[in-house]
Amino acid sequence: MDDKRKPDGIVLTEAQQKSRRRRSIAIALALGVLVVLFFAVTMVKGPAVLQRPI
Amino acid sequence: MSVVDHNAIELTPRISEADVGDYIALLKPRVMSLVIFTALVGLLIAPVHVHPVLAFTTILCIAVGAGASGALNMWYESDIDALMSRTANRPIPRGRITRPEALAFGVTLAFFSVMTLGILVDWLAGALLAFTIFFYVVVYTMALKRWTAQNIVIGGAAGALPPVVAWAAATGSLSIEPLLLFLIIFFWTPPHFWALALFRSDDYARAGVPMLPVIAGPDATRLQILLYTVVLVVVAVAPWPLGYFDAVYGITSLMLGSGMLVLAVNVYRYRQGSQALRATRKLFAFSIVYLFALFATLALEVVARAIAPSIG
Numbered sequence: 001m002d003d004k005r006k007p008d009g010i011v012l013t014e015a016q017q018k019s020r021r022r023r024s025i026a027i028a029l030a031l032g033v034l035v036v037l038f039f040a041v042t043m044v045k046g047p048a049v050l051q052r053p054i
Numbered sequence: 055m056s057v058v059d060h061n062a063i064e065l066t067p068r069i070s071e072a073d074v075g076d077y078i079a080l081l082k083p084r085v086m087s088l089v090i091f092t093a094l095v096g097l098l099i100a101p102v103h104v105h106p107v108l109a110f111t112t113i114l115c116i117a118v119g120a121g122a123s124g125a126l127n128m129w130y131e132s133d134i135d136a137l138m139s140r141t142a143n144r145p146i147p148r149g150r151i152t153r154p155e156a157l158a159f160g161v162t163l164a165f166f167s168v169m170t171l172g173i174l175v176d177w178l179a180g181a182l183l184a185f186t187i188f189f190y191v192v193v194y195t196m197a198l199k200r201w202t203a204q205n206i207v208i209g210g211a212a213g214a215l216p217p218v219v220a221w222a223a224a225t226g227s228l229s230i231e232p233l234l235l236f237l238i239i240f241f242w243t244p245p246h247f248w249a250l251a252l253f254r255s256d257d258y259a260r261a262g263v264p265m266l267p268v269i270a271g272p273d274a275t276r277l278q279i280l281l282y283t284v285v286l287v288v289v290a291v292a293p294w295p296l297g298y299f300d301a302v303y304g305i306t307s308l309m310l311g312s313g314m315l316v317l318a319v320n321v322y323r324y325r326q327g328s329q330a331l332r333a334t335r336k337l338f339a340f341s342i343v344y345l346f347a348l349f350a351t352l353a354l355e356v357v358a359r360a361i362a363p364s365i366g
Contacts (some may be wrong), residue, residue: 012069026074034170037111041174044107047268 061183070155076145076288080128080156081121081163082322088345089120089216092239095349096217096232100224108175112223115171116216118163119183125160125214129153130195134261139255147352171223192202200262203269210243211236214352234293235349241286242345245279245318249338252276252321253331279337283318287311290348299352306351310344 012020093116097109104112128135128144136147145151151159164187172180194209202208214236220233249267251258252275255267267275290311294304317340320333 010067012071016069016071019109021072022074023072023077026077034166037114037170038174040107041111046103 068152070151072145072151072155076150077159078225079145080125080151080159080337082124082127085124085213086117086120089213089344091119091346092235092349093117093216093220095246095353096220096235097224097355099222099231099235102225104224108223111174112171112179112220115167115175115180116183116219118185118298119167119171121215122160122163123187125156125163125200126191127186127195129156129160130191131199132156133261135199137261138257139178140257171219175223176226178226178228179219182215182222186219189215200264203264203266205264206247210240210247213243214239231293231298234289236296238286238290239345240349241282241289244282245286245314246338246341246345248275248282248319249277249334249341252334253278262293273325276325280318280322283314286314300355302355303348303351307348310347313340314344 090113093113097104097112118325128146131141132144132146135144136260141147146153146156155279166178166183168184168187171183190209190212194205194212198205198209217235217239218228218232221235222228251265251267252272255265255272257266258265266278270278287307291304291307292309293299294301314337319334321337322329324330324333
């Protein structure tokens, strides 16, 4: 077995890995904000959150 | 042989190096800041108490919706953006973000902003936000911008809607006051953008965008700027004698409007050389101050009344 064999498939450069990580963190933060927003509005509106007249 | 090479290129996946900053640039942060500000004023002048959490949600959704519009605009216009010096540094022409990535980003943000505003705050506001995004992307960007010199006149409606969306979010209905704010921004848009187009007309001509100075020439544009400024000043002052906004607003509007008129007359008078360029740049810069100050006056009056109710 040759341990130093190059891995198969696409190998990301360091810059690509870093930018992908930053993008992932930004998406996680945005989803977190969305969750907190829904929670906060539910707390503010109480049962009225279910009343959505169109 | 060339076919094989071409296929080899096609099969190589592109790995993005786009950073968070590139995606933020897609949102057109400067346009977004004006949208946030005008929407905030729409929310403040609404005659109802809005819970701060709902107010924050409203402004956030409108801001994200505006950002989505910007991203979708850049997705559609990447070909002409690359030809204009003002826009050549945007993420798609620079090769930082691909068009499909921008499209996916814009559609995702548009969907979430509209649905969140509808579910959490008000469906009329959500529907108006959806219409605003649709109007900016489909009506203005796709249909009008490359077709008619009246592109920014009609398209200006999209930029004028945020305070209406905010008012609808606060009250669940529509009224005269937000429509007055709509009209002010609507009539402010042509002098503002035509002033920009006058000193960027080479850019627009190179990209084949039929802005008024490119199609009708600079002199006709100067006359149109002056005429629209007169209408703007009248529309902006009118809410005072009509009794919708008070004297503080009215006098501020008169003073700011006088400034706009003087600068628009200068743009009309000076047609050659550095003097003409200076006059155009001054009008463009002052038009931003004008709109900001006009809306800030309305906001400050509301804040002042909240702090000292006797003022109102």
